[in-house]
Amino acid sequence: MMNSITKLFFAVFLLLLFSCDRDTPVEIVDDGIPPAKPTGLRIFRANDGEIGIEWNHNLEKDIKFYKIFRTIDPDDLYLLIDSTTAIYYFDYGLEYDSTYYYKISAVDQFGNEGVMSDSVFATPKNIFKPFPPYYIHINARNWDDSLTIKITFSPSFSTDVDYYEIHRQKNSSFLPDSGSLIGISKNYSYTDKMNLELLEKYYYRIISVDKGGLKSQASTEVSDLLLDKPKQIFPQNNESLNYFAEFKIQTTSLPADYKLVLQTNEIYGPKVELNFSSNQTNSIISVPIRNVTFEPYVDYYWRVYTYTKNNNIPNSFSELYKFTIVPGG
Template sequence: LMAQCTVGVRGERLPTSKVCFTDFMHWDSLGDPSVHIVNGVSVSGPYNDTTYYYRVRAVDIFGRLGPYSSIVSATPRDETPPQPPTDVAVEARGDTLVVYWTKVTRDRYGHPEIPGVKEYKVYRADSMTDTLGTLVASHVHQPGGDTTQVCFKDHSPDIKPEYGEKVFYYRVRTIDWHNNVSPISAAAGGYIPDTIPPDPPKNLKAEGYGNFIKLTWSKNTEPDLAGYKIYRGICGGETVKVVQVEKRTREYRPYPLHLVATIDNPDSTVYKDYGVPEGSPICYRYAVKAYDKKENISDTSRTVCEKLREGVPPPPPIIVGLKARQKAILVEWVSPPVQDLFGFIVERSSDSVHWERVSPELHFPEHVSCEDIPPVNRWAADSVFSFLDKNVEPKKLYLYRVRGADYTGNIGEPSAEMATYTFDFKGPPKPRITAVSPVSGKPFLRVTWSPAYNSSLLGFVVFRKAGTGGKYIQVSYLIKGNEFLDKKVRRGVTYWYRVQCLQANGNRSEPSDPVSGALP
């Protein structure tokens, strides 16, 4: 060896060049340590942290060896940083973010880390542009054996925001057993999926109008709110009884609510349901759910019930009889089958100008809930209403009229007035139903009868019952004709009809004989 060195072992510049020899590790093509042959002897190393001893002797041009120098020793140290982790990735598992990467086994030059990698440091940042972030793990140990991946589980509550989702970025450093630290790895991002639903909407209220039902509620406060979902069902309690005959079982299931609208505006707190059939007498149950930007849906709000409120007072009743009794007069009338009919007011006059109420005062409820109003006229099974006026004087002419009133206190127009001098008790002939037939192309039944209508009659009233049991109920207003079209029938049901005639003096005929009919 005749190499000349101008730099010392510590990197200092020498004043004069000196003969030198560099003992270094040899590597194969894969970057692993290899041996080299010197004078037929295999030489390996030098290895870090191993002390080696050296001595030198000169050789002249004739190959003659001089004496050995004194012995000196040296111990190489590892000052090469390891490689940074590669393939860093983040995966959400429940409320935990799992950071994993490929196990590091070599230094920055691709040579094996001897004796190996000790641990890793993990950093978490709010932004990808943050080159370091906060140290969240300082001692993630190197796994042994054939394990090829390293992982760190971040359980910190900071990674799960109260609302929505937030991406966190992780970077990793490698530390070897000589505490050499690698450069920082590339960043990998991940987040905890938002699975927390909003709170149920509060203060749900419903108000009925003529052709829609209006819902209002208090706005939710969640910043990630996306909107609301509106549900509608039939007001009938919290559960419905389901009987399965073939299994001989009975169970109670939640009363069904069906989605009718989705509002994609988180600031909206009003919905008008125009989907209720016109004139529907049904009491509907409503509920609202909130949903956020990740489609997490809240529990159901409290439910409210409401129906259409047309605000129209009942039509005038029809007085069908004034009957003299001992020290009293019996007033009889019929009323159209209005759903929200609450009661009647009977008025009396002696001159057709000044009228006074003679029936008991009606006491209307202060608040009328949907459930207070029956789905059908609660007196529908009765064909005639009556009032006995006991505060009368003998041999005095009285006129009477009747008004209808609904649950909200709307009072209708009065009936045609009638006087007590009409005492003809003979009724008109009993009608005869001539046919009950389906209407072509429509799910209706047409009822026709005789005798023909004329000016001496007030008209005809139709009564109906479904099947062979039950009672007849009035299904028509007063008809000035000889035909009634029944639009509220269902297939598979046989309907029975009777018709009654009313004279102009208020006397009634006997009901016709029953005749049946059904849709094909």
């Protein structure tokens, strides 16, 4: 007779043996039969130049995707406009006053395509105001004797936006109107060059305008100001001098963040970057040199950048100065 241990071993063996068959995948083969006609095609959204359709999932296990067909004349040919693996589809960029007709078909893994579904139709009239743009970024730029303020933003969630109105004022929390409109943008950026002044703070808000003329609420407000340029005091341009321990600069007329860049080439080759902030205005301050070893008889170039926003784009910057280390000079 089998003892208890032998019985247990035998039971586990049988369990493993028969369970192996359960995990064997069933291979799907091409039966040559096209998928069934899709059912349940319906409209779930139709407004503002956008139509959403959805349908029931086909029951076949080998469905790969669905083809989307559209026409503006139900008696004309339905044209293929897209395909999807989902059981819904958004069609946008449509004319508000046109009626659009849709059908779909199912395609299996072997390329067999079934017949088209019944049709549905809708007219995406202009009903709702668009959403405003979001994630608005601003950067004032006193670069190369040119004053500009660059604005970038993420587009409105609405798909029927025609353009964006750019509004500007010198006071915060302003309400946009015809007097604050300074321009429009067809894309997602705008460069303001209109009558800008140094040290003046400018406030901006943006409004989305759809193809039917409906306007969104104003975006969140952003602001920035144009700083004057910092000045290099020591070392002076083209100066030959002995080793030294600190730079000297004259700060701008308003508090700012700074970056002093030291490099060995006029165009590139940063050797060190010194980041610092100062609340002193129009003052000469020292910037200590840390972890820098100057090599003798090598030309070095340095420049000072200012920042008013927490990003890597400067507001203003100084001239590019050159100096040479001459030991004992």
